[in-house]
Amino acid sequence: MTFWNDPINLIANWLNTLLTGWGVPASLATVLIYFIGITVLVVFAMVLDIGLVWVERKVVARFQDRLGPNRLGPFGLIQPIADIIKMVIKEDITPAGAEKVLYNIAPVLSATSVIMLWAILPLAANIYGVDLNVALLYIVAMGALGTLAIIIAGWASNNKYALLGAFRMVANMVAYEIPMVIVLLIPTILAGTMSVIGITEAQRNLWFVFLSPLGAVIFMISAIAELGRSPFDLNEAESEIVAGFHIEYTGMKFGWFYASELLHAFTFGGFAAILFFGGYNGFFGLEQFPAFSWLNIPFVQALVFIVKAMIGYWVIMWVKYSMPRIRIDHMLAFNWKFLVPLSLVLLVVTAILHRILVVLPTWQYALGMFAANIVIITATIEILRAHGRKQRQAEYALLKTQ
Amino acid sequence: MTVEQILFLLAGAVILVSAFLVVTVRKLMHAALWLVVTLFGVAVLYALLQANFLAVVQLVVYIGAIAILFIFAVMLTRKEMRDLGPQTRSNWWVAVLVGAAVLMGLVFVVLAIPGVERTAQVLPEGLDTVQALGVALVSPNAYVLPFEVASVLLLAALIGAVYLAGIIKK
Numbered sequence: 248m249t250f251w252n253d254p255i256n257l258i259a260n261w262l263n264t265l266l267t268g269w270g271v272p273a274s275l276a277t278v279l280i281y282f283i284g285i286t287v288l289v290v291f292a293m294v295l296d297i298g299l300v301w302v303e304r305k306v307v308a309r310f311q312d313r314l315g316p317n318r319l320g321p322f323g324l325i326q327p328i329a330d331i332i333k334m335v336i337k338e339d340i341t342p343a344g345a346e347k348v349l350y351n352i353a354p355v356l357s358a359t360s361v362i363m364l365w366a367i368l369p370l371a372a373n374i375y376g377v378d379l380n381v382a383l384l385y386i387v388a389m390g391a392l393g394t395l396a397i398i399i400a401g402w403a404s405n406n407k408y409a410l411l412g413a414f415r416m417v418a419n420m421v422a423y424e425i426p427m428v429i430v431l432l433i434p435t436i437l438a439g440t441m442s443v444i445g446i447t448e449a450q451r452n453l454w455f456v457f458l459s460p461l462g463a464v465i466f467m468i469s470a471i472a473e474l475g476r477s478p479f480d481l482n483e484a485e486s487e488i489v490a491g492f493h494i495e496y497t498g499m500k501f502g503w504f505y506a507s508e509l510l511h512a513f514t515f516g517g518f519a520a521i522l523f524f525g526g527y528n529g530f531f532g533l534e535q536f537p538a539f540s541w542l543n544i545p546f547v548q549a550l551v552f553i554v555k556a557m558i559g560y561w562v563i564m565w566v567k568y569s570m571p572r573i574r575i576d577h578m579l580a581f582n583w584k585f586l587v588p589l590s591l592v593l594l595v596v597t598a599i600l601h602r603i604l605v606v607l608p609t610w611q612y613a614l615g616m617f618a619a620n621i622v623i624i625t626a627t628i629e630i631l632r633a634h635g636r637k638q639r640q641a642e643y644a645l646l647k648t649q
Numbered sequence: 650m651t652v653e654q655i656l657f658l659l660a661g662a663v664i665l666v667s668a669f670l671v672v673t674v675r676k677l678m679h680a681a682l683w684l685v686v687t688l689f690g691v692a693v694l695y696a697l698l699q700a701n702f703l704a705v706v707q708l709v710v711y712i713g714a715i716a717i718l719f720i721f722a723v724m725l726t727r728k729e730m731r732d733l734g735p736q737t738r739s740n741w742w743v744a745v746l747v748g749a750a751v752l753m754g755l756v757f758v759v760l761a762i763p764g765v766e767r768t769a770q771v772l773p774e775g776l777d778t779v780q781a782l783g784v785a786l787v788s789p790n791a792y793v794l795p796f797e798v799a800s801v802l803l804l805a806a807l808i809g810a811v812y813l814a815g816i817i818k819k
Contacts, residue, residue, distance in 0.1 A: 349682070380702075380778065381701045381779055384705040384706065384709060385705050387709050388709045391708060391709060391717070392708075392712070394717055395720075402720075402724060414721075414724075421714070421717065424713070440777075
């Protein structure tokens with residue numbers, strides 16, 4: 248066990264011998280080490296979050312044909328630090344009619360719901376918080392905490408725009424949770440486990456995106472809806488309800504909402520990487536060859552994971568900055584009449600085909616699963632086209648009679 | 650005292666205090682939020698019992714769905730979300746007596762269960778409790794019948810809800 252092969256356990260063991268050497272009881276030493284580990288993980292996530300502010304602003308600038316922050320430091324890298332200083336020294340206003348305690352809890356709860364997700368995020372094969380056997384349900388549970396934070400923020404602000412934003416957000420999150428849960432079952436079926444480590448290890452040779460491309464797309468859509476980002480950003484639609492649930496928040500309290508939204512987007516990029524793009528694994532089992540054994544070093548794995556998560560995050564930003572906001576009834580209809588039935592069909596087909604094809608050699612199995620997805624996608628497009636044509640003809644007939 | 654015992658006592662205290670506040674606070678919204686805290690405490694108890702699946706389902710179903718629907722309903726129902734009337738009735742002492750009697754009875758019954766004072770077993774390494782639960786739910790020797798009956802009941806409720814929602818449209 249060297250530092251390069253297993254850094255976390257090495258440091259934990261070293262701390263354990265150090266603490267017990269000082270006469271600390273073994274159980275207390277374990278608790279202390281866990282506490283230190285959690286603090287380091289949270290600090291890492293928050294420092295990464297500062298970097299994400301810069302990434303987000305630079306990328307949106309490129310999409311909108313601007314330069315973005317470019318004055319402070321090289322490429323404007325110090326801009327987020329300046330932003331933080333600005334937010335911390337801003338006046339902290341609590342509206343007169345607000346519920347003080349709840350109003351102040353909401354931003355903390357919002358950040359908590361995101362940071363808790365980092366507990367199960369495996370950066371490498373042996374760098375992770377905890378290997379839960381119900382990790383995928385845990386993702387959904389933390390989404391529930393995020394919803395709660397938004398309701399509390401909207402209600403405690405005592406502002407009609409905030410409350411409207413909270414209502415919309417809840418309708419959005421409760422609805423899109425359902426396709427998300429159904430699609431999370433697809434990697435579960437393919438890997439035979441809900442643990443994120445197990446799912447990542449099952450993708451050593453073949454990423455799940457090749458077995459279930461449709462599943463990956465549905466996961467991305469419901470993740471964007473869960474994040475409340477455009478085109479599902481009705482909760483803070485600037486042109487209608489000013490800023491939605493966080494309208495009354497100032498300074499760093501607003502900063503918490505902003506920071507947790509960015510970190511949430513990155514985290515979901517990471518989950519897309521874990522569930523469908525092989526997580527910390529290299530490409531197509533490359534690390535099994537001696538020439539590529541350096542891919543098994545935990546720090547390289549962590550780097551691979553972060554790059555994949557950044558690509559997922561970039562796709563989320565790409566969608567955000569190129570799609571217009573959609574109306575709430577369209578959004579709910581899209582979920583209940585399209586995504587939910589589609590994901591249910593996909594789940595049933597995946598479950599049955601996986602059972603039948605899993606005995607075959609890998610390439611036949613993969614080809615079968617991929618072909619099934621293509622068939623479902625084609626059928627969906629054909630049904631949509633027929634439906635659209637019928638509607639257009641009805642409109643045309645109506646026009647002719649007038 | 651072990652770490653588990655401290656956590657158990659903390660979670661128990663949180664559950665009791667927040668459950669008491671659910672029925673005593675005046676604002677309906679606060680009652681709903683204290684209920685969330687109570688349900689969260691129960692999830693912690695499940696986690697302490699190594700029942701990961703139940704703990705997470707407690708969060709997803711009770712906090713993610715039921716409590717949020719409660720809060721939604723509370724926010725939509727009344728303008729003044731405050732109860733100004735008296736909180737007790739003249740015969741409150743009868744309720745206290747009945748409640749105390751039920752508590753005593755429950756404590757007596759629980760203590761009568763053989764092996765109640767045993768400490769929790771450490772689960773063997775590599776045992777997948779989720780898989781064991783899943784197999785038990787679909788195995789004919791275990792719980793497949795109650796499971797299917799419950800799913801038929803839920804399906805009936807679902808169809809009923811869709812039917813009721815469909816009537817208004819016409």
